[in-house]
Amino acid sequence: MSQDSYAHCEALVRAQDRDRFLAALFAPAPLRPHLFALYAFNAEVARVRDAAKTPMAGEIRLQWWHDAIVGQGHGEVRANPVADALLDTVAARGLPVEPLLALLEARSFDLYDDPMASLDALYGYVRKTSAATIALSAHVLAGPDPVAAALAGAAGLGWGLARILQAFPAHAARGQVYLPADLLRANGVDPADILARRASSGLSAVLADLRARARLELAEAERARPMIPDAARPAVLPAALAGPLLDRLDRAQAADPYAAVDLPPWRRPWFLWRAARTTR
Numbered sequence: 001m002s003q004d005s006y007a008h009c010e011a012l013v014r015a016q017d018r019d020r021f022l023a024a025l026f027a028p029a030p031l032r033p034h035l036f037a038l039y040a041f042n043a044e045v046a047r048v049r050d051a052a053k054t055p056m057a058g059e060i061r062l063q064w065w066h067d068a069i070v071g072q073g074h075g076e077v078r079a080n081p082v083a084d085a086l087l088d089t090v091a092a093r094g095l096p097v098e099p100l101l102a103l104l105e106a107r108s109f110d111l112y113d114d115p116m117a118s119l120d121a122l123y124g125y126v127r128k129t130s131a132a133t134i135a136l137s138a139h140v141l142a143g144p145d146p147v148a149a150a151l152a153g154a155a156g157l158g159w160g161l162a163r164i165l166q167a168f169p170a171h172a173a174r175g176q177v178y179l180p181a182d183l184l185r186a187n188g189v190d191p192a193d194i195l196a197r198r199a200s201s202g203l204s205a206v207l208a209d210l211r212a213r214a215r216l217e218l219a220e221a222e223r224a225r226p227m228i229p230d231a232a233r234p235a236v237l238p239a240a241l242a243g244p245l246l247d248r249l250d251r252a253q254a255a256d257p258y259a260a261v262d263l264p265p266w267r268r269p270w271f272l273w274r275a276a277r278t279t280r
Contacts, residue, residue, distance in 0.1 A: 131156025
């Protein structure tokens with residue numbers, strides 16, 4: 001394993017996942033490279049649709065990652081710096097591979113334009129992606145602590161739902177609908193209306209419903225915060241950005257469901273610093 005691989009992961013996360021990059025800076029310095037390896041893997045897999053020209057090409061890329069993780073990849077696996085660092089992190093920190101494989105399975109949804117089938121399907125997707133990444137980060141920092149793993153779920157759900165709501169206009173522009181089909185039907189919204197970027201009271205109701213659900217998860221995470229082992233606390237820090245993001249989404253989506261919303265770059269470190277100062 002080359003230290004250059006870890007340096008590559010750090011640079012990639014800094015460029016593609018600024019929120020997790022900043023959160024990782026609150027972790028002990030010796031463990032940060034392992035967090036960057038995990039976050040770089042997550043970033044690489046999250047952009048497979050953008051990098052692949054077709055769903056089949058994306059499936060091949062996801063299968064490549066699957067084979068690399070389970071040890072069935074060819075010799076060139078270690079030539080990929082993210083794979084090199086991730087495999088070293090799995091060995092050094094004893095990470096379970098099942099959540100990594102489940103994350104790959106969930107990300108296959110990203111390759112297609114089928115609407116999210118149901119609210120249960122959306123929660124399953126977020127558990128396998130956002131929540132799993134937080135749980136694995138906690139494992140990197142605190143080892144196989146069952147309490148940390150269990151409590152990471154609510155934080156990951158709240159953060160993951162907020163990010164999906166933030167990405168709603170971008171998803172619609174590229175022909176994807178992550179909003180649950182059952183919620184859309186219950187509110188009289190046709191997915192075709194979303195792809196045509198048509199606003200409606202029903203769509204506003206669905207977005208408001210999901211924002212409320214995200215806040216319920218964040219409230220549960222807040223109640224559980226005192227029980228999270230000290231060593232694992234930096235893993236859940238990205239969720240501290242979800243509340244402020246939802247506040248902005250409340251205001252923007254009430255006026256225009258397709259409004260682009262983000263947190264000011266200079267505010268993000270402050271939100272994370274405040275959360276890190278109040279974790280005890």
